[in-house]
Amino acid sequence: MTLRLLDTLSGEQRPFTPLDPTNVRVYSCGPTVYGPAHVGNFRSFLFSDLLVRYLRYRGYPVTWVMNVTDVDDKIIRGARAEGSTIAAVAERWTARFLDDATTLRMTTPDVMPRATAHVPEMADLIGTLLERGHAYRTDDGSIFFRIASWPAYGRLAHIDPAEMRVGERVESDEYAKDDVRDFALWKGPKDDEPAWETAIGRGRPGWHIECSAMSMRYLGASFDVHTGGVDLVFPHHEDEMAQSEAATGLPFVATWLHCAHLQMGGEKMAKSAGNIARVGDLVESGVSPRALRYSLLAAHYRMALSFSEDSLQAAASAVERLDAVWAALGAYRSDGPDDATLPALLAEARSGFEAGLDDDLNASPALASVFELVREVNRRIAARSLSTADAVRVREVLTDLDRVLALLPDEEALExxxxxxxxxxxxxxxxxxxxxxxxxxxxxxxxxxxxxxxxxxxxxxxxxxxxx
RNA sequence: GGCGACGUACCCAAGUGGCCUAAGGGGGAGGUCUGCAAAACCUCUAUUCUCGGGUUCGAAUCCCGACGUCGCCUCCA
Known part of the structure; x- marks a missing residue:
């Protein structure tokens, strides 16, 4: 079987076919570095990690780009509050993000572009949109995308722009615009805000344009997969798609993937709701990073997932079970003959693992397959029906599957x-x-x-x- | 108000027309092994999938309705 993915835009699960088999291009919306990310954010990042790891496991060369948003309202506010600069704030929380990502064994993206380092690219893109009549300026130097100029607007989120609840929450924007639904590409300069001098004037970029400019800069006008949390479908990704396609005339993304929310206490984990947990705090309090990784990865990415003390404890026990069989295999010695049925057992485990992940990255059955293998291997260890070489063979398979899971213990010698x-x-x-x-x-x-x-x-x- | 998702054992969570008298993990109860442990293994822990109708030879899986929960429509992973 081949990998099948459920694309948000079409709403269909389709076999994954790379645009360029020699270079699969994946873009993931990364952190806005105004503070430490919480584990809900990391669920989404780890889901992208799972995708990239599995694509590589399947033999595809992958270029993975994850942006860092290092200029936005919250960062500006934060810098102002502490009397420092947005660069200082962004640098601090970018470092923290990278630490947390490493803790969770997230693959390091190949490129992690920062918004502030790509302002000219954004200005270029906005310039094109102005030329093509998809954008307009307002008196304060801001530039907006004109939704009325783009009939396809709403296709990704499956909404009808005319049905949007205009007036209740959408408006109240400080910037004047022709239509309240139009979104900012560029924000005109303000005295107390950072601003860049560009071909389209002075100001700072809107959020959506960052991702369009940086993804296209590193992955081209069209690329394979774009990932993010469901809360980004609208408006962020809708806007990204509109402005990108309006500028290039090409399909922006072949497959859109969106990860469901992590829940805590029955609600979406969110800073505004106050129900958040952070990687650093959890690890500090004795939670195993691998258990945390497991707890965020073990369910299907499109399903809301409950995060709790219990789920963490269960994850820790599951990881320990892996550790135990890993250690048992490492210590196992037997002069007996090879187990004739072991190759079939290993092949079955692998095919179950792949069948699960091929089905839109469903980690649950993939893990079930691993644990079924673990149980059977434990049986054979107890029955001493494996040879020493067999134990090595099992370890090799587990190591191979762990390219995707990244859950096995580090091999470290004892002091x-x-x-x-x-x-x-x-x-x-x-x-x-x-x-x-x-x-x-x-x-x-x-x-x-x-x-x-x-x-x-x-x-x-x-x-x-x-x-x- | 609009759009959408979900409701499976004590908890988490797969399965979406027959292989389901329902994976896997955790927890609990017994047992085997062990100097004692630990780990492991074995047995048990949902004849049932929120509820009520319907379609079908057959439904947890499809349809209708009710109830419940969550999400998006606003910054948000």
Whole structure:
């Protein structure tokens, strides 16, 4: 089977066919760096990560672009509040974003363009829209996109512009415009706001134009996949699509993918609602980063997902189950013959994994397939029906699937004093000195090493040290 | 007011016409193994898929209605 994706624009699930098989181009709406992103934001980023990882697993070369919005109202307000500059604010929170992303094992995008470094490209694009009659200026130097000039407006979000609730929440814009539904491409200069001198005049870019300019700069006028959270469908992506296609006359994006919200306490996780959790705080409080990754990744991306203490705890246990079988395979030694049915078992696990992800990146059945493999492998380890080479084979398959999941433990050697403690415990056990052996076992556990006895001797694995 | 999604066990969550007397993870109860543990394995934990009608030989899956929850229409991942 091949990868099938559900495209927001057409509403259809279609086989993925790259525009250019030698370079699949993916653009993801990244963070606005006015503060630390919350785990709801990261659900969306990790869903893009899953897409990119799976495309690469499937053998496609991928160029992944994720923008950083480093100028907007909130950043300007933040800078003003602390008497600093938008550059300082943006730099601080960009660094934090990258730290959190690394913590969650997010693939580093190939390009992470910053809006402020691409103002000329945005001005060019706006210039084209002006020339083509899709944009107009207002007295304060702002430039708006004229929705009336673009009949296709509303196609992505499946809304009729005429039905928009004009007047209730849409207006109240500080900038005068011909039609309240028109959106800002360029905001005229204000005394207390940063502004750029460009071919279209002085001012600062609107939000939507950033993504159009930067995606096209790095991926071309048409590219394969554009991702983001569902809340970006309208107006952000609708506006992006309108202005991009109005400027180029070409289809902007082949497949639009939108990730459902993360919920906490029965509602969308959002800063404004106050129900947010942050990567840094969670990790600080002892949550395993891999458990956090698992909890954000384990459900289908288009389904609302509940985030809670319980879901995190369940994720931690699931990841530990992976750790346990990984350690058991690493410690496994048997001179017996190869297990003749193992290749079929491994092939079945892999095909279940791929079938799940091929179906619009459905992680649930993919993970189910992995855990079914884990159970069967545990059985065979207990029955000692695998050879040493078989254990390596299982590890190789898990490693390969982990290119997509990124959940397996890091391979790190034990510190020398811990190695000594493990050896001392083996000696104590050999001497049947249970008191000393138990003492060392708990001492090791306090240092984050779980020791388990098997008929081949003891094996160890890293565990999260309980804190707080 | 408009548009849309969802409602599956104690919790999270797949499945969307027959392989479902419903994956997987977590939790709980028993058991096996073990010096004791831990891990692991085994058994049990939804004859049922919010409710009421209907279509069909057959529905958790399709249709209609009710109830409930959430989202978008405004900055938002």
């Amino acid at each position: 020398s004093d811990l190695v000594a403690m493990v050896a001392a415990r083996a000696a104590a056990r050999a001497a049947r000195d249970w008191a000393e052996s138990d003492r060392l076992r708990s001492a090791l556990l306090e240092r984050g090493v779980a020791v388990e006895d098997t008929r081949d001797g003891q094996r160890w694995r890293r565990v999260e040290v309980a804190r707080g």
